[in-house]
Amino acid sequence: MSAVRPTKNVVVFDYGFGNVRSAERALARVGANVEITRDYDKAMDADGLLVPGVGAFSACMQGLKDARGDWIIGRRLSGGRPVMGICVGMQILFERGIEHGVETEGLDEWPGTVGPLKAPVVPHMGWNTVEAPADSQAFKGLDADARFYFVHSYAAHDWSLEVTNPAIRAPKVTWATHGERFVAAVENRALWATQFHPEKSGDAGAQLLTNWIETL
Structure with missing residues (x-):
C-alpha cells in the first residue's frame, strides 16, 4: 500500500x-504519523483521532470518561474535526448500550441501542463481507466481496437517525449479517466508525484507513 x-x-x-499498537502499525502502514496518547492537547490538535475499543460497553465508557475522552470527542466533532471509532469505540457513539441487563449511557452522537447479537454462534469472530452504499467514501476502491475481521457479541441493530435538512449530508450506513443484520460502519461527516477491525483486516482494512486519512 503506497x-x-x-x-x-x-x-x-x-x-x-x-488494541492501540495494532492500530498504530496499521495507520503507519498507510503513511500516517501516529502517536498513542491520552494527552488532551495532542488529541485535540491532531488531524485525526482514532478511538479503539475492546471489552464491555460500560467499562469502555468509564475509561473514556476518566481520560476526558468524551469531552475531547465532543469538542472535536463540534468543530468538524475527524474522529474514527473502532469496535466498542463505535458502539459507545450510540445513545446507550445494554449488556447482561445493565444499561449504560453512551456518547449519544447517534440515537439507538447497542444490544446482544442474536446468532447461532456468538461471538461473531472472523471474516465477513459488508453491504456498503454505492457512494461510500470509506469503502472506495474496494470490491463488494471484500472481507473484514469482526470480533463482537453486541451490535447496533437499527439505524433511526433521519436527516430532513437537504443542506446536511445524510450519514452513510454500511451493514453486515451474522445471524441478523447489524450496523457494520457509519460515515457521518467528520465522524466515521466501524464495528469490524480495519487494523486486523489486511489489505481491505488498509484501504479503508487510507480512505479515512485522505479526508483529514
Missing part, C-alpha cells in the same frame, strides 16, 4: 481499552 501524502498526524487515543 503512503498517503502529505503526511497527516493521527492520535490513537489511549484510554485503556483497545
